[in-house]
Amino acid sequence: MSTNPGTLPPDLAELVDDFSAVGPKDRLQLLLELSQELPDLPERYADAADSMEQVHECQSPLFLKVEVGPDEERPVHLFFSAPREAPTTRGFASIMYTGLDGEPAETVLAVPDDFYTDLGLAEAVSPLRLRGISAMLARIKNQVRAATA
Numbered sequence: 548m549s550t551n552p553g554t555l556p557p558d559l560a561e562l563v564d565d566f567s568a569v570g571p572k573d574r575l576q577l578l579l580e581l582s583q584e585l586p587d588l589p590e591r592y593a594d595a596a597d598s599m600e601q602v603h604e605c606q607s608p609l610f611l612k613v614e615v616g617p618d619e620e621r622p623v624h625l626f627f628s629a630p631r632e633a634p635t636t637r638g639f640a641s642i643m644y645t646g647l648d649g650e651p652a653e654t655v656l657a658v659p660d661d662f663y664t665d666l667g668l669a670e671a672v673s674p675l676r677l678r679g680i681s682a683m684l685a686r687i688k689n690q691v692r693a694a695t696a
Contacts, residue, residue, distance in 0.1 A: 555662060556654050559646025563665045571670040578668065582637035585644060588628055595628035600690070604682035606675060607633030609640060611683065613690035621652035623691055635672055639680040642666070643687060652691050660684060 555563065566574050592598050592612055599610035609629045616622040625648045627640035642663075647655050663680045 554657055554659055556650045562642055562646050566666040574667055575671040578638035579634045581641040582634040585627060585637050585641040588626055592626050600686055602682050602686055605636050605679035607636040609636050611686060613687055615652050615691060615694035621695055622649050623652055623655045624648055635676055639683060643683055652695050655691050656688055
Protein backbone atom coordinates (compact mmCIF):
# COMPACT_ATOMS: atom_id res chain seq x y z
CA MET A 548 0.00 0.00 0.00
CA SER A 549 1.51 3.31 -1.02
CA THR A 550 -0.79 5.65 0.90
CA ASN A 551 -0.35 6.07 4.62
CA PRO A 552 -3.64 4.60 5.89
CA GLY A 553 -3.52 7.10 8.77
CA THR A 554 -4.18 9.92 6.30
CA LEU A 555 -7.45 8.42 5.06
CA PRO A 556 -10.78 8.91 6.81
CA PRO A 557 -11.99 5.57 8.29
CA ASP A 558 -14.72 4.88 5.69
CA LEU A 559 -12.37 5.61 2.80
CA ALA A 560 -9.62 3.47 4.36
CA GLU A 561 -12.16 0.65 4.71
CA LEU A 562 -13.05 0.92 1.00
CA VAL A 563 -9.36 0.84 0.06
CA ASP A 564 -8.97 -2.29 2.21
CA ASP A 565 -12.06 -3.90 0.61
CA PHE A 566 -10.72 -3.28 -2.90
CA SER A 567 -7.17 -4.37 -2.17
CA ALA A 568 -8.40 -7.59 -0.53
CA VAL A 569 -9.89 -8.95 -3.77
CA GLY A 570 -8.60 -9.73 -7.29
CA PRO A 571 -8.96 -7.41 -10.31
CA LYS A 572 -12.22 -8.98 -11.61
CA ASP A 573 -13.80 -8.73 -8.17
CA ARG A 574 -12.67 -5.10 -7.88
CA LEU A 575 -14.65 -4.26 -10.98
CA GLN A 576 -17.67 -6.09 -9.52
CA LEU A 577 -17.27 -4.17 -6.25
CA LEU A 578 -17.15 -0.90 -8.21
CA LEU A 579 -20.34 -1.84 -10.07
CA GLU A 580 -22.09 -2.70 -6.79
CA LEU A 581 -21.04 0.64 -5.30
CA SER A 582 -22.44 2.44 -8.35
CA GLN A 583 -25.92 1.32 -7.30
CA GLU A 584 -25.48 2.88 -3.84
CA LEU A 585 -24.94 6.46 -5.01
CA PRO A 586 -27.74 8.52 -3.43
CA ASP A 587 -30.15 10.51 -5.56
CA LEU A 588 -29.74 14.28 -5.68
CA PRO A 589 -31.79 16.51 -3.40
CA GLU A 590 -34.39 18.64 -5.18
CA ARG A 591 -32.24 21.80 -4.96
CA TYR A 592 -29.78 20.21 -7.41
CA ALA A 593 -32.42 18.86 -9.80
CA ASP A 594 -30.87 20.81 -12.67
CA ALA A 595 -27.35 19.46 -12.23
CA ALA A 596 -25.89 21.23 -15.27
CA ASP A 597 -26.83 24.65 -13.87
CA SER A 598 -26.20 24.12 -10.16
CA MET A 599 -23.19 21.80 -10.10
CA GLU A 600 -19.64 21.62 -11.47
CA GLN A 601 -19.03 19.22 -14.35
CA VAL A 602 -16.00 16.94 -14.15
CA HIS A 603 -14.98 16.96 -17.82
CA GLU A 604 -12.27 14.34 -17.32
CA CYS A 605 -14.92 11.70 -16.66
CA GLN A 606 -15.92 9.72 -19.74
CA SER A 607 -19.60 10.06 -18.81
CA PRO A 608 -21.33 13.28 -17.74
CA LEU A 609 -20.61 13.69 -14.04
CA PHE A 610 -21.54 16.73 -12.00
CA LEU A 611 -20.62 17.37 -8.39
CA LYS A 612 -21.37 19.89 -5.69
CA VAL A 613 -19.71 20.27 -2.32
CA GLU A 614 -21.33 21.90 0.68
CA VAL A 615 -19.33 22.66 3.82
CA GLY A 616 -21.16 23.01 7.12
CA PRO A 617 -20.88 26.20 9.16
CA ASP A 618 -19.95 24.65 12.51
CA GLU A 619 -16.45 24.17 13.91
CA GLU A 620 -15.92 20.74 12.31
CA ARG A 621 -16.86 22.12 8.86
CA PRO A 622 -18.38 18.82 7.70
CA VAL A 623 -18.24 18.25 3.95
CA HIS A 624 -21.33 17.02 2.12
CA LEU A 625 -21.01 15.69 -1.41
CA PHE A 626 -23.62 15.55 -4.13
CA PHE A 627 -23.15 13.74 -7.45
CA SER A 628 -25.11 13.43 -10.65
CA ALA A 629 -24.06 10.60 -12.98
CA PRO A 630 -26.16 8.58 -15.40
CA ARG A 631 -27.20 5.08 -14.31
CA GLU A 632 -25.82 3.74 -17.58
CA ALA A 633 -22.32 4.89 -16.50
CA PRO A 634 -21.58 2.43 -13.68
CA THR A 635 -17.81 3.05 -13.53
CA THR A 636 -18.28 6.80 -13.15
CA ARG A 637 -21.08 6.27 -10.61
CA GLY A 638 -18.88 3.78 -8.76
CA PHE A 639 -16.07 6.33 -8.46
CA ALA A 640 -18.56 8.94 -7.25
CA SER A 641 -19.90 6.43 -4.73
CA ILE A 642 -16.36 5.80 -3.42
CA MET A 643 -15.98 9.55 -2.87
CA TYR A 644 -19.42 9.81 -1.28
CA THR A 645 -19.01 6.80 1.01
CA GLY A 646 -15.46 7.69 1.96
CA LEU A 647 -15.69 11.46 2.39
CA ASP A 648 -19.27 12.64 2.98
CA GLY A 649 -19.67 14.02 6.49
CA GLU A 650 -15.93 14.22 7.13
CA PRO A 651 -14.42 17.51 8.38
CA ALA A 652 -13.05 19.80 5.66
CA GLU A 653 -9.53 19.44 7.07
CA THR A 654 -9.75 15.63 6.76
CA VAL A 655 -10.97 15.80 3.16
CA LEU A 656 -8.16 18.17 2.20
CA ALA A 657 -5.61 15.78 3.77
CA VAL A 658 -6.59 12.82 1.54
CA PRO A 659 -3.61 12.02 -0.70
CA ASP A 660 -4.30 13.00 -4.31
CA ASP A 661 -3.32 9.51 -5.47
CA PHE A 662 -5.17 7.48 -2.81
CA TYR A 663 -7.18 5.79 -5.58
CA THR A 664 -4.06 3.90 -6.74
CA ASP A 665 -4.44 1.80 -3.59
CA LEU A 666 -7.87 0.65 -4.80
CA GLY A 667 -6.01 -1.49 -7.35
CA LEU A 668 -8.32 -0.46 -10.16
CA ALA A 669 -5.52 0.17 -12.67
CA GLU A 670 -5.78 -3.53 -13.62
CA ALA A 671 -9.56 -3.33 -13.98
CA VAL A 672 -10.28 0.02 -15.70
CA SER A 673 -8.52 2.20 -18.27
CA PRO A 674 -6.08 4.98 -17.33
CA LEU A 675 -8.56 7.42 -18.88
CA ARG A 676 -11.20 6.32 -16.37
CA LEU A 677 -8.71 6.63 -13.50
CA ARG A 678 -8.14 10.23 -14.57
CA GLY A 679 -11.83 10.76 -13.81
CA ILE A 680 -11.55 9.72 -10.16
CA SER A 681 -8.41 11.83 -9.78
CA ALA A 682 -10.24 14.84 -11.24
CA MET A 683 -13.23 14.25 -8.92
CA LEU A 684 -10.99 14.41 -5.85
CA ALA A 685 -9.22 17.52 -7.15
CA ARG A 686 -12.54 19.31 -7.74
CA ILE A 687 -13.89 18.25 -4.34
CA LYS A 688 -10.77 19.69 -2.68
CA ASN A 689 -11.01 22.90 -4.75
CA GLN A 690 -14.64 23.41 -3.71
CA VAL A 691 -13.78 22.67 -0.05
CA ARG A 692 -10.92 25.21 -0.18
CA ALA A 693 -13.22 27.81 -1.75
CA ALA A 694 -15.92 27.20 0.88
CA THR A 695 -13.47 27.43 3.79
CA ALA A 696 -11.34 30.35 2.55
